[in-house]
Amino acid sequence: MYYSTHLVAGAAAGIMAESPAEGFVLGVLTHVILDLIPHHDHESVTTCILDCVLGTAVFLAVIAVFHPEMKIIWGALGGVLPDIEIAMYHFRLIRKRVFPSHTGCIPHLSTTRMRGLIMQSLVIVLGLWILS
Numbered sequence: 426m427y428y429s430t431h432l433v434a435g436a437a438a439g440i441m442a443e444s445p446a447e448g449f450v451l452g453v454l455t456h457v458i459l460d461l462i463p464h465h466d467h468e469s470v471t472t473c474i475l476d477c478v479l480g481t482a483v484f485l486a487v488i489a490v491f492h493p494e495m496k497i498i499w500g501a502l503g504g505v506l507p508d509i510e511i512a513m514y515h516f517r518l519i520r521k522r523v524f525p526s527h528t529g530c531i532p533h534l535s536t537t538r539m540r541g542l543i544m545q546s547l548v549i550v551l552g553l554w555i556l557s
């Protein structure tokens with residue numbers, strides 16, 4: 426899934442947590458669950474970087490304006506951090522991936538671009554609804 430999708434889903438999980446640590450764990454769990462749902466991933470580094478930069482900019486703006494609880498911030502971080510290893514692997518900073526949905530231990534399912542966009546849009550809308 427896209428960075429922004431994992432970010433919103435992790436934040437939405439964090440709002441349900443009792444603590445920042447629990448928010449982080451729930452955020453990581455959303456990453457596993459979202460990777461199980463058939464989706465579409467970025468096909469180029471450019472769109473991936475745009476997604477990460479814009480997603481982070483919007484997230485930082487939301488933090489600056491609304492001052493969300495730490496459990497929401499940690500949930501969002503838990504949602505996106507597993508994909509750091511994807512970037513590190515792509516740029517050959519690490520030799521193998523270890524996160525279960527990236528190694529194949531847990532299936533990482535894909536679908537067409539259109540279905541993937543629809544699925545990720547639904548996840549983002551649901552996440553924003555939970556956060557609102």
Ligand SMILES: [Zn+2]
Nearest residue numbers: 426460507508
């Ligand atoms: Zn992932």
